[in-house]
Amino acid sequence: MDLIFYASLITLGGLGLLFGAGLAFASKKFAVDIDPKVEQIIETLPGANCGACGYPGCSAYAEAVVAGNAPPNKCIPGGEDVTQNIASILGITGVESAEAKVAAIRCQGGKEEAVEKFIYSGIEDCHAALLINGGHKACRYGCLGLGSCAKACPFDAIEMNKNGLPVVIEDKCTGCGVCVQTCPRNIIELIPISQNVYLGCVSKDRTKAVKSVCKVGCFACQLCTKPKVAPSGSIEMEGNLPVIRDIHNEEELFAAYDKCPAHSYVIRGERPVQKEEQKVETEKQ
Ligand code: SF4
Ligand code: SF4
Secondary structure, X not given: OHHHHHHHHHHHHHHHHHHHHHHHHHHHHOOOOOOHHHHHHHHHOOOOOOOOOOOOOHHHHHHHHHOOOOOOOOOOOOHHHHHHHHHHHHOOOOOOOOOOEEEEEOOOOOOOOXXXXXXXXXXXXXXXXXXXOOOOEOOOOOOOOOOHHHHHOOOOOEEEOOOOOEEEOOOOOOOXXXXXXXXXXXXXXXXXXXXXXXXXXXXXXXXXXHHOOEOOOOOOOOHHHOOOOOOOOOEEEEOOEEEEOOOOOHHHHHHHHHHOOOOOEEEOOOOXXXXXXXXXXXXXX
């Protein structure tokens, strides 16, 4: 009995040593040398693995940067600090950061404004809702309001309001774009942080087709593109939808906001006081 016990012990111990030595050898033989710069860049990146840089994760982006296949300013959540850190790791200067972006919800048709075709009582997911007869909203472009974007946001920067619309908490939004990829209606857009006015509608329909399904949908009246409102051409029609060509022409964009009979334009944050004077002028026209 003792003999069998000691023989088993020695055999198992020997096997353990053998496999241990084999693993140690394999780890040395097949070790992949990681460029220390890649490791340093991984450390400086936020680690959100959000994909905003166009790569599947922070490590892949770090490798691409060191290999010279990606510029150092692609990490949108990291912003200026991360860009400059990467530039310093690479030993380069004069790198400009890309302008920070923020998510904008381009639909204002919540429960109060938009007509529903039927009552949806399935799972709380916009993709699932879309599978049932194209979704419960009568507008085929409108927000389905089930918050898939809010659930997907890695930074908790979207909340659903009582009206069934997503609200971006801009202080938390890093502009990573995960919500943009998630929304099955394609109504979330990343806009430059310096853009204060945007069109809160993506409907490609016009007139009655819009008015019959939503109180705040752009129905392509074209008023916002008229020379009196946008003399420089900062807003132009593209099909049935006005497109903002000059995001910084605030005089014209605020005039468009005031003129739009559907109230389809959205102002981010507080409207500057001086713009109120322009509002009075526009209303007189
Ligand atoms: S709202 Fe969230 S998911 Fe969308 S861009 Fe901002 S941080 Fe990213
Ligand atoms: S914005 Fe898109 S993902 Fe978010 S609630 Fe609306 S339809 Fe759903």
